[in-house]
Amino acid sequence: MLLGCCRDRVEIGNLTGRHLHRAEGHDVRRLVDRACELGGGNQPDANSSVLLHEEREEERRELDVRSEDVRSVGDRSCDQTDEPRDRRADRHVSGSRPDQAGERRSCGVGLLLPVLPTRPAATPVGECLLQRVPGRSRRQPVRRRVQVRAPVFPELLRVADREGAHGEQSDRAALDSRGMADAAPKQTLWGSETDKAVANFPVSGESIPLPVARWLGRIKAAAARVNAELELLDRDVADRIAAAADRVAAGEFDDQFPIDVFQTGSGTSSNMNANEVIAALAGDGVHPNDHVNMGQSSNDVFPSAVHLAALGEVAHDLLPALELLAASLERKAREFDDVVKSGRTHLMDAVPVTLGQEFGGYAAQVRQGIARVEDAMPRLGQIPLGGTATGTGLNTHPEFAERVRALLAAQTGLTISAPADPFEAQAARDGLVEASGALKVVAVSLTKIANDLRLMGSGPRAGLAEIFLPELQKGSSIMPGKVNPVIPEVVTQVAAQVIGNDQAIAVGGMQGHFELNVFIPMMARNLLDSIKLLASASRLLAEKCVDGIEANREQLERYAEATLAAATALNPYIGYDKASEIVKAAAATGRPLREVAREAGVDEAVLDQALDFHAMAKPHG
Secondary structure, eight states: OEEEEETTEEEEEOTTOOEEEEOTTOOHHHHHHHHHHHHTOOOOOTTSOOOOEEOSSSOOOOOOOOOSOEEEESSSOSSOOOOOHHHHHHSOOSSEEEOTTSOEEEOOOOOOOOOOOSOOOOOOOOSEEEEOOOSSOSSSOOSEEOOOOTTHHHHHHHHHHHHOSSOOOOOOEEEOTTSOEEEOOSOOOOOHHHHHHHHHOOSSSOBSOHHHHHHHHHHHHHHHHHHHHTTSSOHHHHHHHHHHHHHHHTTTTGGGOOSBSSSOTTOHHHHHHHHHHHHHHHOTTOOIIIIITTTOOHHHHHHHHHHHHHHHHIIIIIHHHHHHHHHHHHHHHHHTTTOEEEEEETTEEEEEEEHHHHHHHHHHHHHHHHHHHHHHHHHHTBOOTTOTTTSSOTTSOTTHHHHHHHHHHHHHOOOOBOOSOHHHHHHOOHHHHHHHHHHHHHHHHHHHHHHHHHHHTOOSSSSOOOEEOOOOSOOOSSSTTOOOOHHHHHHHHHHHHHHHHHHHHHHHHTOEETTEESOHHHHHHHHHHHHHHHHHHHHHHHHHTGGGOEEOHHHHHHHHHHOGGGGGGGHHHHOHHHHHHHHHHHHHHOOOHHHHHHHTTOOHHHHHHHTOHHHHHOTTO
16 A cells, blocks of 8 residues: 655555545645654655654654655646656656756655555556655664554545545545455544544454444444433434434444454443444434433443344354254255264274264254353343443433343344343353353364264275265366365364354453453454354355265265174174174184174074164164
8 A cells, every 4th residue: 555645635545556535635744744643653854755663762763765666646647747657657756856847846745655565556647656665774774664554544534534625525445454455435424532543453454343333333222212211312312313323233334333353341442433423423412422322331332232242143143054054964864864884983993873873963963052052142141231330320220221121122032131230240241251152162063073074075085985075166276186075174164263262252251350341342353253153154064065965875885894893793692702703803814794703603593683784773773
């Protein structure tokens, strides 16, 4: 990303030259001053290009740099000259240009903020020239390079928006978690507190989970309606707040929540973000704190939004996905009910089982996982709303919390209840920890299932080759015809991530110091990530793998007949010791178990009765 400033226009674009921002008539000196404040650097000289950097024990210095690349941006030439583009590109840039008479004069200030090292592509002739600053100075070592990412550019763009000569709303550039440019809203609804948080937390480039932002809107809509019913809030103001918050809850303004998820541990910044956005939407006379936040504190509203977001995603996304997987496995259990195979314990041959029995076990694992998740949902639905700052309920009507919970439950159909104790609900996030623990068990179960499937599907010539997995794509860029168990591999990777998320959530749950837990945003991020990942992986496993599995019946029958563990069925007839001798002889000679047993004097009728593999797999019918 390169940022260039000229006296009468500001342009921000990515290296492909895409136009992202324009502020006509803006005083560039004030914009550059503000950019330097955000970057923590000194004000650049008006006729030089600068690299923002930091020295540990001394003040920052301006570095003399030479041009590596130049390019032009915008849609209007800064000097209105017909000079060819290649001559412009070859010219050393230091903030000056030749005028039409051939003299050189100042074109303004060039402020260069390198993020991406990619060489810029050719772009149309524009308004001023930029250079990409080298990574280090030849004269002075840079101890720590300042990387300007998502938090700085939005703030810089808002400076241009607010201070532009005509007050026109300009296009803005947003950066995703990798720092790449993406389309951003043309309208900014948040206020100064959100700006501060964006500038203060340049951590991951990842905002709070969208379900949390939407639940903040849903809670605040219900709060406004209840406060009006309690005659604490003017009805017109309440209606406008509720209407605006409903739009936030519907996802219309997801792009208005730019604060990094790694922020103040109570979620205060994102709560203020929601208050400011809703107040701006509600119109004149609506105050973010006095009206939108009435009867609330970040300490009770934000964790309530996290709990309910997780509850909603579990109910509407994860549980249906797990039900889908369980049903798919149950269908295969019925389809393979009569397919006998060798059982395996310690990865070694064991007495026969059916393939259907194995799939039935997988289905039961998923069903048990569903039950565990459902068991955690009632406590996930206990929210601290009404406790305000510390759990006492200061500045809240005694009926406020109960009425808001009832309204939210009626709107969503979720079971939303009061906490067991307001101080437990304020200071601890055990409900989130418990829910994450249930998800971890599901992840463990899916790992076992996926591993079994890819082991049974190994081959096709030198593996077990007991089942055929759906062939979805080529498995190798060099080995022709190779097909890999890609879906089981995806599932096991997802499970590993969920287990890691749970570990961080457990650590976060420990951080309930006195009256408040201060790891809530991270816990929200990880828990909702686990829910989403498990739901997606479960659907993939059902639809792209289990539904298409076929049994290799001939191979399975061959394995069942070959297993020496079938001699276990002879124990009641000839005893353990004699059966062991038969097994050792069969293993040493490679001969079939039945043949060796017959030579050892076992009656043929006994062999027919004992070595019935279907009966062995289902001894009780």
